[in-house]
Amino acid sequence: MSGSKKKSDSEKGSSSLADQMKNSMRFEEDDPRVLRLGSPVSTLRSRMSSSNTRSTSGSSASVSGRNVSSSTSSGSRKIKIVPAGNICPSGNVITGMRCKPERTVLNDNEMIPGMYGYGSIMPGGAMPKTRRASPESSGVASSSKNNPEELNTQANEIYKKGNFAEALSLYDKAIAISPGDGRFHCNRAAALMGLKRIIEAVKECEEAIRLSPTYVRAHQRLGSLLLCLGQVENAREHLFSLGQKPDQATLQKLQAVAEHISKCTDARRLEDWTTMLKEAEAATTSGADASPQLFACQAEAHLKLHQLKDAELWIYKARMYEPSATACQSKFFGMLSEAYVYFVQAQIDSTLGKFDDACTAIERAARIDLQSAEVTGKLKSMRLVGKARTLGNEHFNSKKYAQACTAYGEGLLLDSSNSVLYYNRANCWFKLGEWENSLADSNHALLIRPHYTKALFRKAASNIKLERWADAVRDYEILRQELPNNEEVAENLSHARVELKKSHREGDGKVELVSDLEKFRAAIASGASVVHFNELSNPECMWISSVMDTLSAKYRSVIFLKVDVKQSPAIATAEKITVVPTFKLYKNGSRKVDTVTATPGFLELLIKNTFIDPI
Known part of the structure; x- marks a missing residue:
C-alpha cells in the first residue's frame, strides 16, 4: 500500500514537473x-x-x-x-x-x-552573422571554379577570340579537375597549335585518343598535326579513321605533301641534290611546315651542294623539335625519322671538323635505328675515318709527311667530303714542296667549306710559292679582312703586291682578259689599272683593243685589263656597266675615272693625269 502511494506520489511529482515545463515553454x-x-x-x-x-x-x-x-x-x-x-x-x-x-x-x-x-x-x-559573398565565390566565377565543364566552355570562348595562352590556362584547370576527359586534352591540343607548340599538341591528341579511342575530333586533329610534321602515312591513318574523311582542303594538302616527298626520295637516291632541295622546300610550303625530317633533308641537300651555312641553319631548326611517340615509329628515306636527323647532323659535324660530335651523333642514330643499313654503314665509315685521321696526325708530328699523306688519303677514300682531311694533306704536300698538290687540296677543302680560314691560308702560301701573285694578292686580301692583326698575313700581302707590280713592269705589254670576278678584284686591288669593258664580238672592239695594246706597252707600270661583259656578267653587274665600250681607271682598288670616250689621245691624257708619267 505504501509502495503504491509512493509510486503515485512519484508519478504525481513527475507529472507536476512536466506541467511546469509545459507552462515554461x-x-x-x-x-x-x-x-x-x-x-x-x-x-x-x-x-x-x-x-x-x-x-x-x-x-x-x-x-x-x-x-x-x-x-x-x-x-x-x-x-x-x-x-x-x-x-x-x-x-x-x-x-x-x-x-x-x-x-x-x-x-x-x-x-x-x-x-x-x-x-x-x-x-x-542567436543567429550567426552571415558572411558577405566575395567576388570569387559569387556568380559564374564561383560556380565554374571547380566545374570542368564551365571552365572548358569559358576556354572555348576565349580560344575563338585568339587568346590561345589564356585558353590554354583554363583547359589546364579543367584537366586538373577531370584528367580522364579526352575532350579537354583535345581542346588543349588546339590551343597549343595556336601557340605553334606542335609536338606538345600531338602528345595531347594522343592522350585524348588513349582515353577515348573513338573520339573522331581527336583523330582528325592528330591527323592534321602529323601532316604538318610531314608524317604522311600516319596522318592518313588518323584522317581516315572510324570511317571519316578529311575536308577537301586537307585532302589536297595531304596529296601534295606526299607527292613532293616521293620526288624528294627519288632525287636523293639519284644524288640529285638540287632537285632534292627543291622538292623538300615544296613539301614544306605545301603543308608540312613543321617537319624536322624535311628540315634535315634541306640541310643534307645544302651540305652536298657545299652550302655549309645553310646546312647548319636547317639542321638547327630540325633539332628544335622533340619527337613524339608517333614520330618515333615513322620512317624517312628508309630509316626512322629521328635517326635521320642525327644522321645528317653527323655529316655536318664531320665536315666542320667536329669529329667527336660527329661520332656522338651517328652513334645516337644507330641506337635509334640499328636496322638501317645506311646508318650502320655511316657509323662504320666514320670510325675508320677517325682512325685514319689519328694515324695521319701521328705521322705528321713525327715529320713523316709522305706516310701522313697516305693515311689522310685513305680517310678521304671513305669520306670525300671531309674538309679537314683535305687541309691536313695539303699541309703535308706543302712540307714536301709539292705546291701544286698543296694548292689542289686547299681548293678542295674550300669547296666543301668556303669559310675555312686555315685552308685559305695554305692556298695563299701555295700561290706565293708558285709565284701566282695575282691569286696570292686576292687570297691575302680576304685573309686581311678576317685576320686584320695578323702580321704574317700583312707581310705576305705586301710582298705579293710588290711582286705583282714588278711582274707587270717586266711584262710584254699585252692586255689581260679577265672573266672571274674574284680575279678581277685581285688584279685592281693594288697599283694603277685601266680596264676596258666591251663586247669582244663587236667589230669595233678590235680597233679599241689595239689602242689598249699600244698604251700597255708604253705605260709598263700600269695594269691593262679587258672584260667581255657578255662572258662575264658578274663583273659587269658589280661594276654597273650599262654602256659599252666603257673605260675605268683604278688605283689600289679605288675607282678614279669612269668614261665612255674611246679616242686614244683622250685615254692617254687620263692615264698621265691620273697615274704616272710614261717610261
Missing part, C-alpha cells in the same frame, strides 16, 4: 523569443518549407537527458515543447534556452572555419 505569437522563419530577417526564409517538414506531431526531443513529448489538441494553440534552437512545426524557432544544439551545416560552400554553417542556429537562440 508556452509562448504567445508575439513573444519576442520566437523568430518567424517567414520573416524577411530570417536567413532561412528560403528554406522554410523544407524545414517545416523536418518535425512531425510525434516528435520528441531531449531536455537535460530526459525525453518529453506533447501533442496539440483541437482548439489548442499550444506549441510543442522542444529545446531552444529547434525548428517547430509552425515554422517558428524557439530561442531563450541555453542548451547547446549540434552544429548544423546546410551548405558546405558557405562554411567558414571555426564558425557555424550558413543558417545554423546558435546557442541561446
Whole structure:
C-alpha cells in the first residue's frame, strides 16, 4: 500500500514537473523569443518549407537527458515543447534556452572555419552573422571554379577570340579537375597549335585518343598535326579513321605533301641534290611546315651542294623539335625519322671538323635505328675515318709527311667530303714542296667549306710559292679582312703586291682578259689599272683593243685589263656597266675615272693625269 502511494506520489511529482515545463515553454505569437522563419530577417526564409517538414506531431526531443513529448489538441494553440534552437512545426524557432544544439551545416560552400554553417542556429537562440559573398565565390566565377565543364566552355570562348595562352590556362584547370576527359586534352591540343607548340599538341591528341579511342575530333586533329610534321602515312591513318574523311582542303594538302616527298626520295637516291632541295622546300610550303625530317633533308641537300651555312641553319631548326611517340615509329628515306636527323647532323659535324660530335651523333642514330643499313654503314665509315685521321696526325708530328699523306688519303677514300682531311694533306704536300698538290687540296677543302680560314691560308702560301701573285694578292686580301692583326698575313700581302707590280713592269705589254670576278678584284686591288669593258664580238672592239695594246706597252707600270661583259656578267653587274665600250681607271682598288670616250689621245691624257708619267 505504501509502495503504491509512493509510486503515485512519484508519478504525481513527475507529472507536476512536466506541467511546469509545459507552462515554461508556452509562448504567445508575439513573444519576442520566437523568430518567424517567414520573416524577411530570417536567413532561412528560403528554406522554410523544407524545414517545416523536418518535425512531425510525434516528435520528441531531449531536455537535460530526459525525453518529453506533447501533442496539440483541437482548439489548442499550444506549441510543442522542444529545446531552444529547434525548428517547430509552425515554422517558428524557439530561442531563450541555453542548451547547446549540434552544429548544423546546410551548405558546405558557405562554411567558414571555426564558425557555424550558413543558417545554423546558435546557442541561446542567436543567429550567426552571415558572411558577405566575395567576388570569387559569387556568380559564374564561383560556380565554374571547380566545374570542368564551365571552365572548358569559358576556354572555348576565349580560344575563338585568339587568346590561345589564356585558353590554354583554363583547359589546364579543367584537366586538373577531370584528367580522364579526352575532350579537354583535345581542346588543349588546339590551343597549343595556336601557340605553334606542335609536338606538345600531338602528345595531347594522343592522350585524348588513349582515353577515348573513338573520339573522331581527336583523330582528325592528330591527323592534321602529323601532316604538318610531314608524317604522311600516319596522318592518313588518323584522317581516315572510324570511317571519316578529311575536308577537301586537307585532302589536297595531304596529296601534295606526299607527292613532293616521293620526288624528294627519288632525287636523293639519284644524288640529285638540287632537285632534292627543291622538292623538300615544296613539301614544306605545301603543308608540312613543321617537319624536322624535311628540315634535315634541306640541310643534307645544302651540305652536298657545299652550302655549309645553310646546312647548319636547317639542321638547327630540325633539332628544335622533340619527337613524339608517333614520330618515333615513322620512317624517312628508309630509316626512322629521328635517326635521320642525327644522321645528317653527323655529316655536318664531320665536315666542320667536329669529329667527336660527329661520332656522338651517328652513334645516337644507330641506337635509334640499328636496322638501317645506311646508318650502320655511316657509323662504320666514320670510325675508320677517325682512325685514319689519328694515324695521319701521328705521322705528321713525327715529320713523316709522305706516310701522313697516305693515311689522310685513305680517310678521304671513305669520306670525300671531309674538309679537314683535305687541309691536313695539303699541309703535308706543302712540307714536301709539292705546291701544286698543296694548292689542289686547299681548293678542295674550300669547296666543301668556303669559310675555312686555315685552308685559305695554305692556298695563299701555295700561290706565293708558285709565284701566282695575282691569286696570292686576292687570297691575302680576304685573309686581311678576317685576320686584320695578323702580321704574317700583312707581310705576305705586301710582298705579293710588290711582286705583282714588278711582274707587270717586266711584262710584254699585252692586255689581260679577265672573266672571274674574284680575279678581277685581285688584279685592281693594288697599283694603277685601266680596264676596258666591251663586247669582244663587236667589230669595233678590235680597233679599241689595239689602242689598249699600244698604251700597255708604253705605260709598263700600269695594269691593262679587258672584260667581255657578255662572258662575264658578274663583273659587269658589280661594276654597273650599262654602256659599252666603257673605260675605268683604278688605283689600289679605288675607282678614279669612269668614261665612255674611246679616242686614244683622250685615254692617254687620263692615264698621265691620273697615274704616272710614261717610261
